[in-house]
Amino acid sequence: METGGKVRIEVERSILQSADEAATAIRALLAGRKIYALNMISSPGSGKTTLIEALLSRFAGKGGVAVVEGDIETEIDAERIRRCGVQVRQINTRSSCHIQPGQLLRVLSEMDLSATRLLIVENVGNLVCPAEVPLGEDTRVVLLSVTEGDEKPLKYPLVFRTSDILVITKTDLLPHVRFDVSCVRRAARAANPAVEIFETSAVTGEGVPALLDRFEALAAAKAPRR
């Protein structure tokens, strides 16, 4: 013991431990029910909700899709998804800029997941904080629209480091903006060599089927048709 009763104690603990524990609980819940989960992250307005609508048009008929929408305020996105006829819950995070795993765990425990095969979580529009907090997802998807600029993987490295799939959206606008797709691909691969990259346009539909095929294959691997 040092003088004055001062002692240094080794801790070596993750600062995000309580969040990590909630994420582990979500992962266990999803594994037990064989539900494949996506965590969608992007800036506001990159096309998360539009991609979810495309996913629903492919998967909803096959049964068992549930959606959780995260926004600081409003039920606008949940209403939009509800019109597609699937089970949806809205989390309003108020002062928080991302969905906390504890919030998601509470919402999931209130939902009927007995027939669910695919869970889609749309995080709050933000490239910083959602990247720090795993939600127990199987696949983390980051969307980057071409109007946002090609330097984003360098400015927001953590989300590109931790995402499994990068979707470059609004590619129909490429002729009108300065956006070097090859630069983004290079930067994203430097951040995460294993990242899978897709280019899509919701307007022309280009690239969307390939992305949906990939999600379908990933979902089938974890959650075989029942």
Place this chain on the structure above:
Amino acid sequence: MHELGIANEILGVALSEADRHGAKKVSSIRLRVGVLRAVVPENLSFLFGHVARGTAADGAVLEIDEEPVRVECPSCGIADVRSIPWECPKCRGAGISATGGDSLEIVSLEIDTGER
């Protein structure tokens, strides 16, 4: 301002560790923070001081060790940088890999047990 959530988590861990060791006071907290975490040390210290007010960690100093990103280039070897580059910072070559820089950990605490 995402440092506020991080400050709260640090406080939670520090207070539970202090309690476990029967400490009256936490005088300093050593952190390992990766450069990719977008944590501004001044913001974190300011917000921590605010949330810790009136607790056993009131007045505790945050000692923040920054963890760099480690870049490995097949021709130049290893370099430590502050962000993920898309080419080797030395030879501008591609084919690099970047690791680390994403830590967010409490390394150790200095506590006062009040014993002499």
